[in-house]
Amino acid sequence: GGRGHPPATLLGPTGRMTTRQLVFAAVFLSALSAGTAGWLDFFTTRTDLRQMEVVDERRLLLDLEKMRLNGKTSPCLALDIDETLAWTGGYWMQQMQSLFGNPEGLSVEAMFSKYKLCQNVPYWQENPAARQWMSDMRACPEMQRHLPVIEDAVQCVANLEAETGIKVAAYITVRPASLAAGTAEWLRARGFPAARVVAKPDGVPFEAGNAWKAGVLARLWPRIAAIVDDNPQVLLKGERPYPGLFFLFGHAPGGPDADAVLLQL
Structure with missing residues (x-):
C-alpha cells in the first residue's frame, strides 16, 4: 500500500x-x-x-x-x-487533483510536502465545491477504506x-x-x-x-x-x-x- x-x-x-x-x-x-x-x-x-x-x-x-x-x-x-x-493527506490530494484541478502541476508528493493538508491548498479553499467535498469525505467510510x-x-x-x-x-x-x-x-x-x-x-x-x-x-x-x-x-x-x-x-x-x-x- x-x-x-x-x-x-x-x-x-x-x-x-x-x-x-x-x-x-x-x-x-x-x-x-x-x-x-x-x-x-x-x-x-x-x-x-x-x-x-x-x-x-x-x-x-x-x-x-x-x-x-x-x-x-x-x-x-x-x-x-x-x-x-x-498516508491520508497524499491519498486525499490525489483524489482532489483529479476532481478539482492542479494548477501548479505538482506531483502528489510535492503537493503534500508543500501543503501537508488539503485544507491548506489555497485554490481548493477558494472553491466551494472542493470545501464541501472535503467536509463530506471526512465522514465517508469508503474513503477511509482505501487509504x-x-x-x-x-x-x-x-x-x-x-x-x-x-x-x-x-x-x-x-x-x-x-x-x-x-x-x-x-x-x-x-x-x-x-x-x-x-x-x-x-x-x-x-x-x-x-x-x-x-x-x-x-x-x-x-x-x-x-x-x-x-x-x-x-x-x-x-x-x-x-x-x-x-x-x-x-x-x-x-x-x-x-x-x-x-x-x-
Whole structure:
C-alpha cells in the first residue's frame, strides 16, 4: 500500500530521525518507567487489551485501571493514525487533483510536502465545491477504506513491540466516531497490532479535534504515558503542558516545521 511513498521518519525537537530510531526512543521510555517510581503507571497485557476494539475514552480508562488492579503492568503508548500510519493527506490530494484541478502541476508528493493538508491548498479553499467535498469525505467510510499505509509503518510498529516490550495500548484519532469501526478494520487488515481504537465523538467539531485529543492524552496519562503523532498542534491545544512523551512523527521530506512549533511551548 505504501509503495512509492517516502519512507517514514521521526521528527524531534533537535532534528530528524529514521523510523528505526523510534525503537531507541521507546527503550528510553522503558528506562524512565523502570527508574522513576510512580511516574509511569501504565499497563497492558496480551489478553485484555490485545483486541482490536472500538471504545470511548471512559471505557479505555476502565480497562487500564482493571489491569493495574490485577497487578499486570508493562510499558505502553498510543499511536495516531492519519499521517502516522496512513498516508491520508497524499491519498486525499490525489483524489482532489483529479476532481478539482492542479494548477501548479505538482506531483502528489510535492503537493503534500508543500501543503501537508488539503485544507491548506489555497485554490481548493477558494472553491466551494472542493470545501464541501472535503467536509463530506471526512465522514465517508469508503474513503477511509482505501487509504494507503505509510511505507515501513507496519514493520516499525512490530519492531517497537518485539524489541522493547513496549505495547501499543490504543490508537487515538480525530476521525469521527462514526468511522471508528471501519478504522479498526483497516488497522486489522493491514497487520497493525490489536489495541483499543478511540475516535473523536461525533458531537465534537472537526476544528476542535486537536483540543479534544490533547484533553484525552492528559486524562490518560500516566496510564498511557506517550504517543507517536504527526501533529504538533495537539501539544499547543492542551489546557496545560502535556506531561507525557510526544514523539513527533513526519514521513515526507520537507514536512511540517516541527522545530518552530515546539519552540513556542
